[in-house]
Amino acid sequence: xxxxxxxxxxxxxxxxxxxxxxxxxxxxxxxxxxxxxxxxxxxxxxxxxxxxxxxxxxxxxxxxxxxxxxxxxxxxxxxxxxxxxxx
Numbered sequence: 001x002x003x004x005x006x007x008x009x010x011x012x013x014x015x016x017x018x019x020x021x022x023x024x025x026x027x028x029x030x031x032x033x034x035x036x037x038x039x040x041x042x043x044x045x046x047x048x049x050x051x052x053x054x055x056x057x058x059x060x061x062x063x064x065x066x067x068x069x070x071x072x073x074x075x076x077x078x079x080x081x082x083x084x085x086x087x
Contacts, residue, residue, distance in 0.1 A: 003015055003017065004016040004017065006019070006073065006076055006077055007076055008046055008054075008056065008064065008066040008068060008073060009046065009047075009048075009066050009067050009068040010046065010048045010067070012046040012066070014056060014058070014064060016077065018058045018059050018060060019056060019057075019058060019059075020057045020058065020059050021056070021057045022054050022055070022056050022057075022070045022073050022074065023054065023055050023057070023070060024053070024054065024055070024070055025052045025053070025054070025055045025065070030055055033055075033057075033063060034055060034063060034065070037061075037062070037063040040061075042061050042062045042063060043062070043063050043064075043065070044062055044063070044064045044065070045065045046064055046065060046066050046067075047065050047066055047067040048067065050067035051067065052065045052066070052067065053066065053067055053068055053069045053070070054066045054068055054069060054070040054072075054073055056073070
């Protein structure tokens with residue numbers, strides 16, 4: 001089984017197979033989802049203290065915060081589909 005990893009900034013990677021969506025953190029429902037995830041212990045903050053620019057929803061219920069804009073993450077997914085593939 002091959003796992004495609006996506007660089008979400010600062011040397012952090014997520015599995016493309018487990019990613020559901022990449023959103024902006026600006027809306028109230030997304031902010032509530034982040035808080036609920038934090039309360040449940042399902043939040044991973046990969047922003048390294050910088051402002052959160054994208055929120056990644058994973059299929060296992062985890063939410064990952066990134067300092068990269070959703071557009072940048074999307075470009076990284078579509079520009080190099082072979083990048084980061086591991087066996």
